[in-house]
Every structure is written in C-alpha cells, then in structure tokens.
Amino acid sequence: MTPVVQLDGVGHRFGSAANGVAAVSDLDLAVRRGTFTTLLGPSGCGKTTTLRMIAGFIRPTSGRILLEGTDATDTPPERRNIGMVFQSYALFPHMTLTDNVGFGLRARRRPAAEVRKRAGEALELVGLSHAADRKPGELSGGQQQRVALARAVAIEPSVLLLDEPLSNLDARLRVQMRQELLRVQRETGLTAILVTHDQDEALQLSDTMVILNGGRLEQQGDPRTVFPAPANRFVAQFLGYDNFPEVPGFGPVTIRPEHVRLTAAVTGEEAATDSVELAGTVADVTYQGSHCLIGVDTAGGRLNCVHPGDDFRPGEAVRILLPRHRLVELADAHTPAGAR
Amino acid sequence: MILRRPLLSLLSAIAFVIMLGPVVILLGVAFTAGSTLTFPPEGLSLRWFAAALEYRPFIDSLGTSLVVAVLSTAAALALGIPATLALQRGAVPGKAFIENLFMTPIIVPELVLGLALFQQLMVGFNITALGTLVIGHTVLLLPYTVRVVGASLALADPRLEEAARGLGAGPVRTFFSVTVPVMRPGIISATILAFITSLNNVPLSLLLTGPGVATLPVEMLNYVQSSFDPVVAAVSVVLLALSVAVALLTERLVGFNKVFGR
Incomplete structure (x- = not known):
C-alpha cells in the first residue's frame, strides 16, 4: 500500500x-x-x-x-x-x-x-x-x-x-x-x-x-x-531511563529507576542468578508517600531507584540488584546531544 | 470610588477642568450676542456663525482642508498598508530600520519638513500649492497608518494565514478573507487618526499654502492676526464639531475599545 x-x-x-x-x-x-x-x-x-x-x-x-x-x-x-x-x-x-x-x-x-x-x-x-x-x-x-x-x-x-x-x-x-x-x-x-x-x-x-x-x-x-x-x-534518556551504570561484564547499558532493587547490605540473601549485584551507599532519599526516590553511589556511578518502602537512610550501605531482563544494552555509547 | 481614592479623583477632576475648561469657554464665546471675545457671553445668538459663513476665505479653506484630509488620508493608507504588510508578514531585511524610517516624519520638526517640501516641490518642481499640501500631509500621516495598521497585524496570530492556506485557500483568497478582516479595526482607527491629524494640522500647512490656497486652521491663524472678534471662535466650534463627529461615527461603527487597543 x-x-x-x-x-x-x-x-x-x-x-x-x-x-x-x-x-x-x-x-x-x-x-x-x-x-x-x-x-x-x-x-x-x-x-x-x-x-x-x-x-x-x-x-x-x-x-x-x-x-x-x-x-x-x-x-x-x-x-x-x-x-x-x-x-x-x-x-x-x-x-x-x-x-x-x-x-x-x-x-x-x-x-x-x-x-x-x-x-x-x-x-x-x-x-x-x-x-x-x-x-x-x-x-x-x-x-x-x-x-x-x-x-x-x-x-x-x-x-x-x-x-x-x-x-x-x-x-x-x-x-x-x-x-x-x-x-x-x-x-x-x-x-x-x-x-x-x-x-x-x-x-x-x-x-x-x-x-x-x-x-x-x-x-x-x-x-x-x-x-x-x-x-x-x-532515546533512553528521553524516555526516562535515568541510569547508565557501568556494570561488570556488560557494555553500555541502561535501566529504569523503578526496576532497580535495593536490599540491606547485612541480609545474607543469596545473590540471585537472574540479577547482577552491585554494592553501594545511599546518598539521598526523597520521600514520595507510596514510595521513595533513592540515589545510591556505586563504583560504577550514581544509580537512581524507585523504592517501595522508606527503610533506607543516607549513608547506609546497600546491595543493589539489577534484574538481567531489565538491563537494556545500548547500541552505542554516544553522548546525548545536550551534553556534547 | 471617589471615597476610596480621593487623590486620584481630585487629580482627574483637575485634569478635566484644565483640558475641557478652555473648550467650554470657547463654546460660550462662539454663541455670544456681543462683539468681543468675552466670557460669560453677552446673550446668545448665532450671528458669528452667520458672519463666518459670509467670510469667503473660511468657506474656501474649509473646502481645501477637507479635500486635503480626504486625499492625503487615502494616499497614506494606500502606501502604508502594503508597507506594513511587508514589514509584519514578509521577510524584509533591515526590518527595524525601515520601520523606524517610517516614523521619522513624527521626529522631524514639521516646520523643517514643510520648508523642505516647499523648496523641493513648489519651487523646484513647480507643483501647485494644493498638490504640495496633499503630498506633505501624506508624508505626515504615513507613520500613523503604518503603525496603527501594523499594530493590529502584530496582535493577530501570524499562523492565521497559514491556517487558511492549509485549508485550501490560495494567496488571494487568504488575503481577502483573513488578512483584511484582521486589519480592519486597524485600518478604521488609522483612517480616523489620519483624517483628524490632517484636518487640524498647522505647522506643515503654514509653509505649504500658496496664493488663494490655505487650510482652515491656517486661515484662522491669519484671521486672528488681523482681527479679534468671535467669528474665529465660531469657526473653532465648527472644526471641533467635525472632529467629534468623526470620532462619534467611529464609536458607532466599531466602538472605541476595539479601535484603541483592548
């Protein structure tokens, strides 16, 4: 047609x-x-x-x-x-x-x-x-x-x-x-x-x-x-993929804040095979009622995360789980136009 | 209102008295039965209006004034509307400069302009006094037509013409069914402003009058120099009435609010 x-x-x-x-x-x-x-x-x-x-x-x-x-x-x-x-x-x-x-x-x-x-x-x-x-x-x-x-x-x-x-x-x-x-x-x-x-x-x-x-x-x-x-x-940035972490074993990737999972560093929970685990420190917590926006500093850069509870405070060490099926590999590593 | 803002009310009252007081006095003098310019009038009569009608130069110059006002207003519109269309809607290089150029007749002292036109047109090209008056007034009125019509265009959404084109109207249809109606209030107010400005102008007309050709305000000035009776007050009332009539007509046709901004 x-x-x-x-x-x-x-x-x-x-x-x-x-x-x-x-x-x-x-x-x-x-x-x-x-x-x-x-x-x-x-x-x-x-x-x-x-x-x-x-x-x-x-x-x-x-x-x-x-x-x-x-x-x-x-x-x-x-x-x-x-x-x-x-x-x-x-x-x-x-x-x-x-x-x-x-x-x-x-x-x-x-x-x-x-x-x-x-x-x-x-x-x-x-x-x-x-x-x-x-x-x-x-x-x-x-x-x-x-x-x-x-x-x-x-x-x-x-x-x-x-x-x-x-x-x-x-x-x-x-x-x-x-x-x-x-x-x-x-x-x-x-x-x-x-x-x-x-x-x-x-x-x-x-x-x-x-x-x-x-x-x-x-x-x-x-x-x-x-x-x-x-x-x-x-495109990722424009569509609200806020995170561009360096993840060991991956090329340029992105993940949405609502897909990042946080757990307390002390829990002995086994690293799930379907997720990539990173360690980090809570940098800031913004209370939003039904959830919190939490910024976490990691070795591979800052990660923003939508967390369903209010159980973290700045300075706390956390485990970060990035579900593998939520990690989007980007075809290029190019810097967006705005930052060029 | 008066109680809430006493100072503003007082100042407004003073302003009205200052502006309208002399006019009221003039009105009184024009209808006097006496033979001097005194107020309050000594009785009421129309004798000075009759005297004005019998004074040939006033009647002739009123005719000249009306002819000049009509022709120069028409010419200023005919030149000003295309100019402002080009400035507002076209891609003209040096737009701001050209716009300012159209404003210069307001800045240049009218006596200077009058002298220049007198020398160039009447002396240099041997153009008649009436012709020179019309040309001179056209130059004087151009800033009004360009600015006032331009303002109504500038206020309108420039996408209107695109909308009409997109809907299938060619450039000519778009101009007459969209651009002209959008300019209409501007054209009407420019016409009135220009007409009244021409009718009441003295400095420019003063230098462009020739033997037997003068505008009414100039003739009035001449008259006052030699005699000082209520005839001139009666003529002033006629001139005032003409201007007010034009303004009232506008109010009837379109409404002042629409013409002088929103």
Missing part, C-alpha cells in the same frame, strides 16, 4: 548552504494510511520543521516529499489537502465556529448547503454543535482546540497534522483531550501526524513513534517495541 506521506532524504537548512544550520537532515519516513504517528523529541530537534515541510509552509532544501504517492515537494499548501491543527489554534477571530469549520469547504467551492451540513457534522464530532454561532473569542482554550480539530477534519484531509496541539492546555484537560483526539482519529479513520515533546502523549497516541534529535532520526517504531528497548543513550 502506498504510504500517505513519504519523506525521502528530506533535509532543511536555515540560512545559507555554507554556514546555515541544519534543522532536519536526511530524514526518511513512511506513514501508513489510517495510522497515528508522533514526531517526538526535545525542542530544536526538527520535529516542527518536519511537520511544516509536510504541510508545505516551508520547502525542504534537500530530498523529496511524496503525498499519496505523488511528488509534492513543490506543491503549495493549499493544494496538498492537509488538515493542520496549530499550537495556537489559529482560529479566524472574525468568523463564527460554523464559518471557521466551513472555511476549507468554501475554499473548495462546495455548495453552501453542503458546507453547512458538513461543518455541522464536524462540530458535532467534537461536541460543540450548541456553540455553532459563537465566535472563537467566546470559547475556552479546550473548546478552541476542538474547533481547530473540527476545522481540520471537515475537509476530509489525506493527512491530519497536529503541531503540539495540547501544549497550551492545563494538565487535566490535556489528558482528557488526548482521549478525544484518539477517538476522533479512530472514528474518522484519518491518518494523523502529531508533533510533541511529551513522551506520555506519544506513548498513548502512537501507532508509530518517531524520535528525533538534532534533526536526525534516533529511533522509530511501535511504542511497545521502542519503550522497553531504547536503541541508544539519547
């Missing part, structure tokens, strides 16, 4: 070819029909630039963009049939919700009756039929977000592009809108590409998550494949 969106070695440099800055370098990507893809990474990783290139707002300085199998690298945005939801929503302040949502259909010169009907349906999809005659300024942020989504969906785009659409909402609403976003995408069967810096958002929404760093692809795949097996130190 032809991918809805395909990037072939796409790159974008800001400034001149000689001394410009590469925002995106040599990116390959194929987005299958009906799937939800997220572009994930820290700010400046090139995710928004990539999305804006797919939308046609900026032109790649190298490579090709194919939409529905045809080369669209030089196609202006209005002829790409994309539905874009902006971080700032960008609703037209002088139009009612119906007119906002119907804008794309009017631009396509559809008959007025059809425009009204489909705008109404799109507003109903996001639960805002009752506000159809209001202006965007009279709505809350969450409602504006829904209108922006309805407006993008109403044109039945070949791909729905979402640029950090939830980042301006408060935490509770954001979680609620994630569900809403997923429901709309599933109900409409649209192909969606979402840009985010929030790993939880990416894990919850994605069929495919694409992790970018410094304009380059670090890893991509289904969240259930990527999350337990980050390919390199950057």
Whole structure:
C-alpha cells in the first residue's frame, strides 16, 4: 500500500548552504494510511520543521516529499489537502465556529448547503454543535482546540497534522483531550501526524513513534517495541531511563529507576542468578508517600531507584540488584546531544 | 470610588477642568450676542456663525482642508498598508530600520519638513500649492497608518494565514478573507487618526499654502492676526464639531475599545 506521506532524504537548512544550520537532515519516513504517528523529541530537534515541510509552509532544501504517492515537494499548501491543527489554534477571530469549520469547504467551492451540513457534522464530532454561532473569542482554550480539530477534519484531509496541539492546555484537560483526539482519529479513520515533546502523549497516541534529535532520526517504531528497548543513550534518556551504570561484564547499558532493587547490605540473601549485584551507599532519599526516590553511589556511578518502602537512610550501605531482563544494552555509547 | 481614592479623583477632576475648561469657554464665546471675545457671553445668538459663513476665505479653506484630509488620508493608507504588510508578514531585511524610517516624519520638526517640501516641490518642481499640501500631509500621516495598521497585524496570530492556506485557500483568497478582516479595526482607527491629524494640522500647512490656497486652521491663524472678534471662535466650534463627529461615527461603527487597543 502506498504510504500517505513519504519523506525521502528530506533535509532543511536555515540560512545559507555554507554556514546555515541544519534543522532536519536526511530524514526518511513512511506513514501508513489510517495510522497515528508522533514526531517526538526535545525542542530544536526538527520535529516542527518536519511537520511544516509536510504541510508545505516551508520547502525542504534537500530530498523529496511524496503525498499519496505523488511528488509534492513543490506543491503549495493549499493544494496538498492537509488538515493542520496549530499550537495556537489559529482560529479566524472574525468568523463564527460554523464559518471557521466551513472555511476549507468554501475554499473548495462546495455548495453552501453542503458546507453547512458538513461543518455541522464536524462540530458535532467534537461536541460543540450548541456553540455553532459563537465566535472563537467566546470559547475556552479546550473548546478552541476542538474547533481547530473540527476545522481540520471537515475537509476530509489525506493527512491530519497536529503541531503540539495540547501544549497550551492545563494538565487535566490535556489528558482528557488526548482521549478525544484518539477517538476522533479512530472514528474518522484519518491518518494523523502529531508533533510533541511529551513522551506520555506519544506513548498513548502512537501507532508509530518517531524520535528525533538534532534533526536526525534516533529511533522509530511501535511504542511497545521502542519503550522497553531504547536503541541508544539519547532515546533512553528521553524516555526516562535515568541510569547508565557501568556494570561488570556488560557494555553500555541502561535501566529504569523503578526496576532497580535495593536490599540491606547485612541480609545474607543469596545473590540471585537472574540479577547482577552491585554494592553501594545511599546518598539521598526523597520521600514520595507510596514510595521513595533513592540515589545510591556505586563504583560504577550514581544509580537512581524507585523504592517501595522508606527503610533506607543516607549513608547506609546497600546491595543493589539489577534484574538481567531489565538491563537494556545500548547500541552505542554516544553522548546525548545536550551534553556534547 | 471617589471615597476610596480621593487623590486620584481630585487629580482627574483637575485634569478635566484644565483640558475641557478652555473648550467650554470657547463654546460660550462662539454663541455670544456681543462683539468681543468675552466670557460669560453677552446673550446668545448665532450671528458669528452667520458672519463666518459670509467670510469667503473660511468657506474656501474649509473646502481645501477637507479635500486635503480626504486625499492625503487615502494616499497614506494606500502606501502604508502594503508597507506594513511587508514589514509584519514578509521577510524584509533591515526590518527595524525601515520601520523606524517610517516614523521619522513624527521626529522631524514639521516646520523643517514643510520648508523642505516647499523648496523641493513648489519651487523646484513647480507643483501647485494644493498638490504640495496633499503630498506633505501624506508624508505626515504615513507613520500613523503604518503603525496603527501594523499594530493590529502584530496582535493577530501570524499562523492565521497559514491556517487558511492549509485549508485550501490560495494567496488571494487568504488575503481577502483573513488578512483584511484582521486589519480592519486597524485600518478604521488609522483612517480616523489620519483624517483628524490632517484636518487640524498647522505647522506643515503654514509653509505649504500658496496664493488663494490655505487650510482652515491656517486661515484662522491669519484671521486672528488681523482681527479679534468671535467669528474665529465660531469657526473653532465648527472644526471641533467635525472632529467629534468623526470620532462619534467611529464609536458607532466599531466602538472605541476595539479601535484603541483592548
């Protein structure tokens, strides 16, 4: 099946070819029909630039963009049939919700009756039929977000592009809108590409998550494949693998804080064969109610650990058990971009 | 309110008296039945308005003033809107410098500007007094149109145009269905500001008037130099009424709050 969106070695440099800055370098990507893809990474990783290139707002300085199998690298945005939801929503302040949502259909010169009907349906999809005659300024942020989504969906785009659409909402609403976003995408069967810096958002929404760093692809795949097996130190760190210990007999490895087990040094418990054992000293304890965050100094560096009890104090000697099946071997030992 | 902030209330009251007091006195003088500029007026009459109507130079110069105000406002909008669009939405190198360049007519003393225009246009190119007045006022009004229209653009989300393009509207449709409505309050307030500024201008007009061509404020100045009767007060009231009428019209059309910030 032809991918809805395909990037072939796409790159974008800001400034001149000689001394410009590469925002995106040599990116390959194929987005299958009906799937939800997220572009994930820290700010400046090139995710928004990539999305804006797919939308046609900026032109790649190298490579090709194919939409529905045809080369669209030089196609202006209005002829790409994309539905874009902006971080700032960008609703037209002088139009009612119906007119906002119907804008794309009017631009396509559809008959007025059809425009009204489909705008109404799109507003109903996001639960805002009752506000159809209001202006965007009279709505809350969450409602504006829904209108922006309805407006993008109403044109039945070949791909729905979402640029950090939830980042301006408060935490509770954001979680609620994630569900809403997923429901709309599933109900409409649209192909969606979402840009985010929030790993939880990416894990919850994605069929495919694409992790970018410094304009380059670090890893991509289904969240259930990527999350337990980050390919390199950057991805591991970004996904919350806080520990990069030196473990005798291993190359570069990482382990999540919640998988590190601590026991008192004095217990005569046998070293389990399914775990690697290290010795260390408790450096700090942060009480969190249901658990404690404990930092332990070892010969191979500091280890952070989520411990289910409150039975350790700074200065105590501890045994550290790293379950072998939780240790993730990293393909490279490269330093993450931030520390370079 | 008054009880809670007595000092602020007092200062506001003083400010109002200082600003509006002279205007009230002028209004009184204009309707006097007597023949001197005294307050309180000696009886009420419209005789000085009638006298003003009979004084030919006032009627002619009012016509000139209106023609100059309309033409120069239109020209300043025609030049200022594209300029501010380019500055706000385009990728113009040296943006800050060009923006400041558009502000210079406010900084350069108007008499200096007037003298320069007089010398270059009237003497150098032999352009008529009316033509020079329109050109001079256009230069004077340009900062207002560029800034005020620019402000409404700067306040609007720059992604609006992208949103329209993404939804399938070409550049022309995007301009007329999104950019123009966004600029609308700015254009209206710029028009009013420019019109009133031109109508009331003295320093620039003073140097650009030719034989038989003068704006109303300049003619008033001339009149006051030779005679000192309530006619000039009556004309002032007319000029004031014109400005207030424009302002009220704005209030009716769009509302002041929308025009002068939020």
